[in-house]
Amino acid sequence: MNENIAQIRELLIKGKMNEINALVKEELEKGTAAEVILNDGLLAGMDDIARKWAEGTAFIPEVLIGARCMNMAIDILEPHLVKTEDSSRGTVVMGTVQGDLHDIGKNLCILMMKAKSFNVIDLGVDVSAEKFVEAVKQYEPMVLCLSSLLTTTMGNMKVVIDALKEAGIRGKVKVAVGGAPVTQDFADEIGADLYTEDAVQLADALVAYCG
Amino acid sequence: MVDEAETFQISGSRDVCFSAHGEKGYALAADLGTTTVVMELIDLEKGKILKEYTFTNPQKSFGADVITRVSWIQRTGVRELQRVLLDKMKDIVQSIPHPIKRMTVCGNPVMTHIFMGVDPAPLAMAPFACPVKEYTEISLDGFPFPVQVLPPISAYVGSDIVMGIYDVRQIQKDLSLLLDLGTNGEMVLCKDGRLYCTSAACGPAFEGGNMSCGQGAAAGAIDEFFYNDGIWNYHTIQEKEATGICGSGYMSLLALAVKHGFIDAGGYMEKELIFHPRAKLSQRDVREFQLAKSAIAAALVCLCRFRETAFEEIRVLYLAGGFGAGVKLQNLFDLGILPVYLRDKVKVIGNSAVHGCVSYAINQDRDVLETIIGRSQSLLLANNRIFSEQFMANMMFVQNDGK
Numbered sequence: 148m149n150e151n152i153a154q155i156r157e158l159l160i161k162g163k164m165n166e167i168n169a170l171v172k173e174e175l176e177k178g179t180a181a182e183v184i185l186n187d188g189l190l191a192g193m194d195d196i197a198r199k200w201a202e203g204t205a206f207i208p209e210v211l212i213g214a215r216c217m218n219m220a221i222d223i224l225e226p227h228l229v230k231t232e233d234s235s236r237g238t239v240v241m242g243t244v245q246g247d248l249h250d251i252g253k254n255l256c257i258l259m260m261k262a263k264s265f266n267v268i269d270l271g272v273d274v275s276a277e278k279f280v281e282a283v284k285q286y287e288p289m290v291l292c293l294s295s296l297l298t299t300t301m302g303n304m305k306v307v308i309d310a311l312k313e314a315g316i317r318g319k320v321k322v323a324v325g326g327a328p329v330t331q332d333f334a335d336e337i338g339a340d341l342y343t344e345d346a347v348q349l350a351d352a353l354v355a356y357c358g
Numbered sequence: 359m360v361d362e363a364e365t366f367q368i369s370g371s372r373d374v375c376f377s378a379h380g381e382k383g384y385a386l387a388a389d390l391g392t393t394t395v396v397m398e399l400i401d402l403e404k405g406k407i408l409k410e411y412t413f414t415n416p417q418k419s420f421g422a423d424v425i426t427r428v429s430w431i432q433r434t435g436v437r438e439l440q441r442v443l444l445d446k447m448k449d450i451v452q453s454i455p456h457p458i459k460r461m462t463v464c465g466n467p468v469m470t471h472i473f474m475g476v477d478p479a480p481l482a483m484a485p486f487a488c489p490v491k492e493y494t495e496i497s498l499d500g501f502p503f504p505v506q507v508l509p510p511i512s513a514y515v516g517s518d519i520v521m522g523i524y525d526v527r528q529i530q531k532d533l534s535l536l537l538d539l540g541t542n543g544e545m546v547l548c549k550d551g552r553l554y555c556t557s558a559a560c561g562p563a564f565e566g567g568n569m570s571c572g573q574g575a576a577a578g579a580i581d582e583f584f585y586n587d588g589i590w591n592y593h594t595i596q597e598k599e600a601t602g603i604c605g606s607g608y609m610s611l612l613a614l615a616v617k618h619g620f621i622d623a624g625g626y627m628e629k630e631l632i633f634h635p636r637a638k639l640s641q642r643d644v645r646e647f648q649l650a651k652s653a654i655a656a657a658l659v660c661l662c663r664f665r666e667t668a669f670e671e672i673r674v675l676y677l678a679g680g681f682g683a684g685v686k687l688q689n690l691f692d693l694g695i696l697p698v699y700l701r702d703k704v705k706v707i708g709n710s711a712v713h714g715c716v717s718y719a720i721n722q723d724r725d726v727l728e729t730i731i732g733r734s735q736s737l738l739l740a741n742n743r744i745f746s747e748q749f750m751a752n753m754m755f756v757q758n759d760g761k
Contacts, residue, residue, distance in 0.1 A: 161624055161626075162754070203642075206645035208649065209624070211753060212624065212750060215747075246484050247483060247484065248738075248740035248741045250741075251746070272484075272740075273484045297483060298425060298426060299425060299428050299479060
């Protein structure tokens with residue numbers, strides 16, 4: 148592998164944004180395909196961080212710092228990326244439930260899913276059950292992901308699932324739930340299809356599910 | 359008006375003199391903290407604190423943080439949590455040999471609502487409505503005197519901050535900041551006579567919470583570290599055998615460990631640092647600390663940008679909180695918690711919420727209170743784009759230039 152790209156991958160966990168951006172530009176000028184820089188450099192680096200996070204040797208700050216660098220670098224790459232519709236594994240709709248404004252956990256999940264080539268529709272935070280139902284009708288995703296960081300709002304996940312049933316579309320979409328206070332027991336209790344402990348496991352579980 | 363020179367003392371000092379106006383009798387002031395409750399018995403005529411009662415909030419058995427307590431209340435109602443706190447306070451009231459004329463109560467919004475027996479659930483989720491926004495006088499069983507519950511500014515900025523502003527009234531005269539570092543980092547920017555307030559959930563890391571060897575500032579807690587000629591040393595409170603590390607201990611430890619290369623600027627450490635079986639610094643601790651310090655730094659940026667204020671323009675930063683005199687200010691700058699521009703502008707004011715509350719219990723100047731509330735506006739960070747961006751940008755242990 149190209150030395151610069153290997154370096155981009157390594158610098159990501161250290162959060163060296165300026166150096167990464169300079170290397171990305173240098174590679175683009177040399178004519179390296181944007182997809183190669185993205186996949187072998189940035190996404191591989193993010194995957195390294197995710198693995199360390201799962202192992203407990205990296206923590207939220209590294210993930211956030213890495214994500215920030217990656218997003219900046221992707222802005223540079225964006226105009227050079229060739230859009231290919233069918234490269235996506237499938238569509239996922241995700242949002243934080245009503246009453247809850249936390250988006251860091253949700254954004255990490257989205258990042259990890261995007262890194263695994265899912266097409267993710269981000270509904271944002273404080274999303275009502277009606278909005279989730281509408282989005283499922285509109286985008287017809289394979290999976291709907293619900294996030295909640297508060298014990299006070301996690302009950303709204305059940306409200307969403309009930310609304311899906313009421314709208315007659317519960318059978319059309321798999322529902323995944325997660326967030327700090329959420330447990331497997333809670334997921335079972337409200338009738339969710341999937342629960343994972345963190346963003347890395349979610350992305351892996353969806354890969355297994357969607358093939 | 360609080361004697362300015364004396365406000366530098368840390369709460370608990372009984373020598374603080376508050377201006378009095380000849381009213382005879384006794385009053386109580388209470389600051390309801392999530393972790394610690396402070397009650398002060400006041401001699402109104404002398405303007406002096408006769409006795410300070412400090413106890414762990416008994417609601418702690420229902421959850422260490424406010425959100426856990428609110429979710430408990432969602433399931434079982436507010437009465438139980440209200441009762442455990444009132445019972446404890448009643449015991450203190452009954453032990454006092456003087457007739458009490460009134461009790462003034464401040465605290466974060468969730469605490470004051472539970473105290474009044476009002477469901478705090480709306481405070482804890484968007485759109486963050488505040489059920490009781492007004493000054494409220496209530497009578498409570500077992501408290502044979504009127505109880506004044508002071509008003510919050512919003513669902514996430516409580517009357518403890520109002521009392522902080524009330525205590526340091528000169529804040530309103532200058533372009534200044536008030537920062538209270540506790541479980542929540544609450545802060546106020548005063549500009550052109552207006553008060554802009556916010557709070558950043560920084561977690562209990564600064565108080566030693568969530569840390570592998572963390573503890574409160576009690577005997578045996580390491581409150582300062584030293585590193586000379588390759589050798590680590592530390593000081594414990596009351597020079598007892600080390601039992602853990604308190605907030606100011608972590609501050610000095612982190613600052614030294616970064617300075618001497620045990621931790622890199624990104625927060626990575628080669629190996630755990632072990633000083634004593636009950637005093638270690640793990641990678642997880644460092645990360646926990648980073649989240650807390652970044653939340654504070656990011657919130658400060660948001661608050662100042664909200665009013666297009668550069669840190670260079672700030673005249674004074676009033677630093678309040680249970681921190682006490684233990685923290686070396688230099689550490690706060692070295693760790694990037696406070697922006698470098700404020701280096702020569704910090705005034706440590708101790709527990710300003712308690713001071714303000716005592717002062718209000720004596721002076722009863724509602725007009726001043728209402729003026730503060732009327733001038734205040736609060737800023738929500740939870741959905742603030744600049745906050746998320748700054749939260750990531752401030753993770754690193756580098757000097758904070760506020761950019």
